[in-house]
Amino acid sequence: MKNIQKPTIIHPKTLLIGIIAPYNTTKNIESYYEEFISLVESNGIEYDNTYFTRLREIDSAYFVTKGKLEELIKICQEEDIEEVIFSESLNGQQERNLSKALNCKVFDRTQLILEIFEKGAHSAEGKLQVELAMLQHKKTRVAGRGIHMSQQSGRIGVRGPGETAKEKELQHIDRRISKLRSELSDLEKHRQTQRQSRLESKIPLICLVGYTNAGKSTILNTLTKSNVLAENKLFATLDTTTRELYIDHEKKGLISDTVGFIQQIPHKLIEAFKSTLTELQYAHLLLLVVDVSDLNWESEIAVVLEVLKEIEIEKPILYVFNKIDKIENKEIFQFSVRNYQPHILISATSKEGIQPLIDFLRNWYPANY
The missing domain is CATH 3.40.50.11060 (GTPase HflX, N-terminal domain)
Structure with a gap:
């Protein structure tokens, strides 16, 4: 043989x-x-x-x-x-x-991140949003080329011919973009129906936001005993996940995990994911999760706040400094985060480590509720 x-x-x-x-x-x-x-x-x-x-x-x-x-x-x-x-x-x-x-x-960076998002999107809406962003990016590349585009076509690491007539390619992209926008609009209408039902029932909504790989999914899993994918890699979570949140057997509301942000995040992605991110407009509290083991944690907070500003989100924020178990001198660190108020220090991987967040949520109630 x-x-x-x-x-x-x-x-x-x-x-x-x-x-x-x-x-x-x-x-x-x-x-x-x-x-x-x-x-x-x-x-x-x-x-x-x-x-x-x-x-x-x-x-x-x-x-x-x-x-x-x-x-x-x-x-x-x-x-x-x-x-x-x-x-x-x-x-x-x-x-x-x-x-x-x-x-x-x-x-470039945009193509790199778009491909990561494409591989990580699992929901129908997530896939449509990523495809829309990729086509918008591709259109900027096709528009400036000559009639034949074999020199610079395809994806990273993929060989291929790709001699497609420019005008024909642009028309195809435009048609597909129009169709995607229509499908996303239909999904947004469905989301609005679900949102209206939740608003009428007056269920508080808490949203986890933060830099990619800060530990948002781990916090969601620990708080709700879920098994949402929580990997130590960038953009492990792309699709919004919502779970019921109970503290001491009392339902406090719903908690959602959202896609992570990153430096110089492509604007095409922000635009494509805007319908998903608008869910933050209906949040009663944002848990801004920060990985304190990353030396650039202050810059990462600035990135998150800038994206929230860009999509016009103004909500109460609790700064959740995660992975505190990796900090040697906690007293010095406490001093360095004094300007971020209110804040708590946690380690999301255990029930004991996340207790400060549980204590905060136990006593938290939305304004005007």
């Missing part, structure tokens, strides 16, 4: 380019680079090399400056690089110019 060998899957030789741009206010640079690599790994991408750098200015045509571009051209030539993934979002022109200069496929 012959041994059947499995075919070897050869991935395109890939270079990761991590950039600290002038707009990036991250205090811990290494942590930002690690987050970028985590995004790549969350998308299941194998890479061969990394290049990290800081930019003092952004070039309108290539994003990177002339000197950095020359360095990248040399690396790509010497190492036969086939694909390059940037940690930042590029506009269509920059992506095309870089692809031509580096002689390889170029993908």
Whole structure:
């Protein structure tokens, strides 16, 4: 009997380019680079090399400056690089110019995060929202190309031809976008019906918000004895999950887990997920979960607050500083969070560790209820 060998899957030789741009206010640079690599790994991408750098200015045509571009051209030539993934979002022109200069496929932060969302969406609405965002992103890339688009088509790590006529492709995208918006509108009407029923019954709603991988799903599981997927990876949760919340056998209301936020989150995603995120408008309390083991926790709070502002959410907030068991000097940490009020310190992985949150919710009641 012959041994059947499995075919070897050869991935395109890939270079990761991590950039600290002038707009990036991250205090811990290494942590930002690690987050970028985590995004790549969350998308299941194998890479061969990394290049990290800081930019003092952004070039309108290539994003990177002339000197950095020359360095990248040399690396790509010497190492036969086939694909390059940037940690930042590029506009269509920059992506095309870089692809031509580096002689390889170029993908940006937006494409990377969109693909992660695509793989993680499980509900019908989540899948529609991600597809809408991906098509809107694709349209910006197709619009600036010539009649044939074989040079820069497809997804990260996927080889393929793709010689599709530009006008025909754009028409197809527009038709699909229109259909998706219609389907999402129908789902939103259904959501409004459910929401109206809940509002009439005056059931309080608590929503978990926060940076991706802060521990929101773990908190939901511990509080409600659920088994929502809680993985130590970016964007493990994409679909909103709602559970009944009981404290001391008394129903306090409903608690929802929401998609996590991230630095420079693509605006196309915020727009696509707006119907889901508008659920926050009906919340009586937001639990803003913070991973205190992350050195950039203050920057991450700022990111979350900025997104909430962008989608016009103004609700009472309880800052939930999670993973406190990983902090050595709790007294110093208590001092560093003094400006975030009200707040509690917890460790969501155990009933004892989450007790401060349970105590808070026991005595909490919505205003005007």
